[in-house]
Amino acid sequence: MPGHHPARSRRAAERKGDVRERAILDTCEALLAHKGYDAMTVGDIAQGAGITRGALYFYYGSxxxxxxxxxxxxxxxxxxxxxxxxxxxxxxxxxxxxxxxxxxxxxxxxxxxxxxxxxxxxxxxxxxxxxxxxxxxxxxxxxxxxxxxxxxxxxxxxxxxxxxxxxxxxxxxxxxxxxxxxxxxxxxxxxxxxxxxxxxxxxx
Amino acid sequence: MPGHHPARSRRAAERKGDVRERAILDTCEALLAHKGYDAMTVGDIAQGAGITRGALYFYYGSxxxxxxxxxxxxxxxxxxxxxxxxxxxxxxxxxxxxxxxxxxxxxxxxxxxxxxxxxxxxxxxxxxxxxxxxxxxxxxxxxxxxxxxxxxxxxxxxxxxxxxxxxxxxxxxxxxxxxxxxxxxxxxxxxxxxxxxxxxxxxx
DNA sequence: GATAAAAATCGACACTGTGTAGACTTTCTG
DNA sequence: CAGAAAGTCTACACAGTGTCGATTTTTATC
CATH class of the missing domain: 1.10.357.10 (Tetracycline Repressor, domain 2)
Incomplete structure (x- = not known):
């Protein structure tokens, strides 16, 4: 049970977005490995991270x-x-x-x-x-x-x-x-x- | 007047296309110099060589x-x-x-x-x-x-x-x-x- | 635990660049 | 000069990019 530990203002530090960001980067690394930079499309990355292109552009501009x-x-x-x-x-x-x-x-x-x-x-x-x-x-x-x-x-x-x-x-x-x-x-x-x-x- | 010199079968060696090919490559080199590979578009090359994109694809496939x-x-x-x-x-x-x-x-x-x-x-x-x-x-x-x-x-x-x-x-x-x-x-x-x-x- | 703000997501759109196809014109060759 | 080969053009279909506004989900606050 998550009691009110003093040093607990850190709880909210793990936004959903942080997880996504990591997922995006991980996917990117994986795709880089077996498609290469040019072949890898923004759609691919988004898909691998479980979101759509539109959503990805919320995190990264390109x-x-x-x-x-x-x-x-x-x-x-x-x-x-x-x-x-x-x-x-x-x-x-x-x-x-x-x-x-x-x-x-x-x-x-x-x-x-x-x-x-x-x-x-x-x-x-x-x-x-x-x-x-x-x-x-x-x-x-x-x-x-x-x-x-x-x-x-x-x-x-x-x-x-x-x-x-x-x-x-x-x-x-x-x-x-x-x-x-x-x-x-x-x-x-x-x-x-x-x-x-x-x-x-x-x-x- | 182009008489029938014996060693003249070389006359037709300078097709119009050869000149164009060289022009394309020269243009490409120039564009590479001040636009870089990514920014340089096929249209740019064609234009620099004095032809349209369509014509360029007659010489090179990409x-x-x-x-x-x-x-x-x-x-x-x-x-x-x-x-x-x-x-x-x-x-x-x-x-x-x-x-x-x-x-x-x-x-x-x-x-x-x-x-x-x-x-x-x-x-x-x-x-x-x-x-x-x-x-x-x-x-x-x-x-x-x-x-x-x-x-x-x-x-x-x-x-x-x-x-x-x-x-x-x-x-x-x-x-x-x-x-x-x-x-x-x-x-x-x-x-x-x-x-x-x-x-x-x-x-x- | 209700609620309003912030964060996250989506689908549709406009745009740019690529490569292809078919029709047309020029240039060679006999 | 006629047919073939070489060269050129315009138009089109297609991929991927980046943007927008509407909508939904999360999170913080009382």
């Missing part, structure tokens, strides 16, 4: 907005995970840990991440979301490189520029590998780790 | 076919340039030359190359075209790495796998840089070259 929301939801998850990085670690260990975490992220969210990348050009908001995410990674890579002794300037062979290139290498390599299989992803990770280590001058 | 043809035309150009590679060169020189050539390619054809990459997922034919192109580059990088002393096996830290990752690094880095400016492209090239050299163990 197909793009739906996908943007989905990307935002996923990307937020990435940020949480990234915040938990063991920053102050020995470079070699830090690199290994980062790559391992990246494999996990792509295993869990590969589909949405690929979609985000694909739509970065077309949908400015997704582009921003993804750029911000990339910047986090680049900053992390830069930090590791510098701790490994790479200079910190802005020249093309110094830490920030190298970190950027390495980030794109990882993004693209994982993008392709995650379309194939978990094994490929693991191999890709090993290759990227090796190149990262070499670039950091840690080939002792 | 918007995707038009863009595929444009990509094919561009990519063919890339292949020609690639064939002229000075394969047998000292690694350090080979890498510098390859990067220089890549900068030129992206300066000339950046727009279409970016479009090809964007549509690789959506349009299978473009995906194949681009994959084939990437494979050429990967093979070239592999050759250089091996000549520089990197082992030739299939393990993640041996030549082919590394070449693949380096290729994606270059693709993605140039993709982003070519959206900004020629200077950025030059910087990007320097960074990629540095990482490639390091990966090849040529940091004497």
């Amino acid at each position: 197909k793009q907005e739906v996908v943007t929301a989905l990307v935002a939801r996923t990307v937020e998850h990435l940020w949480e995970r990234s915040r938990a990085t063991a920053e102050a670690d020995e470079p070699r260990r830090a690199i290994a840990a980062a790559m391992q975490r990246t494999v996990e992220l792509w295993n869990e969210h590969g589909l949405v991440m690929r979609t985000a990348i694909d739509l970065s050009l077309t949908v400015p908001e997704i582009g921003e979301l993804w750029n911000h995410t990339a910047d986090l990674f680049i900053a992390a890579i830069t930090a590791v490189l510098e701790r490994a002794g790479i200079q910190a300037g802005t020249a093309p062979d110094q830490a920030p520029a190298m970190a950027r290139a390495l980030c794109w290498m990882i993004e693209r390599t994982f993008y392709h590998a995650s379309q194939e299989s978990r094994e490929k992803l693991q191999d890709a990770s090993a290759t990227c780790e090796h190149i990262w280590l070499t670039s950091a001058g840690l080939t002792t | 918007k995707q076919e038009v863009v595929t043809a444009l990509v094919a035309r561009t990519v063919e150009h890339l292949w020609e340039r690639s064939r002229a590679t000075a394969e047998a060169d000292e690694p350090r020189r080979a890498i510098a030359a390859a990067m220089q050539r890549t900068v030129e390619l992206w300066n000339e054809h950046g727009l279409v190359m970016r479009t090809a990459i964007d549509l690789s997922l959506t349009v299978p034919e473009i995906g194949e075209l681009w994959n084939h192109t990437a494979d050429l580059f990967i093979a070239a990088i592999t050759a250089v790495l091996e000549r520089a002393g990197i082992q030739a096996g299939t393990a993640p830290d041996q030549a082919p796998a590394m070449a693949r990752a380096l290729c994606w690094m270059i693709e993605r880095t140039f993709y982003h840089a070519s959206q900004e400016s020629r200077e950025k492209l030059q910087d990007a090239s320097a960074t990629c070259e540095h990482i490639w050299l390091t990966s090849a163990g040529l940091t004497t």
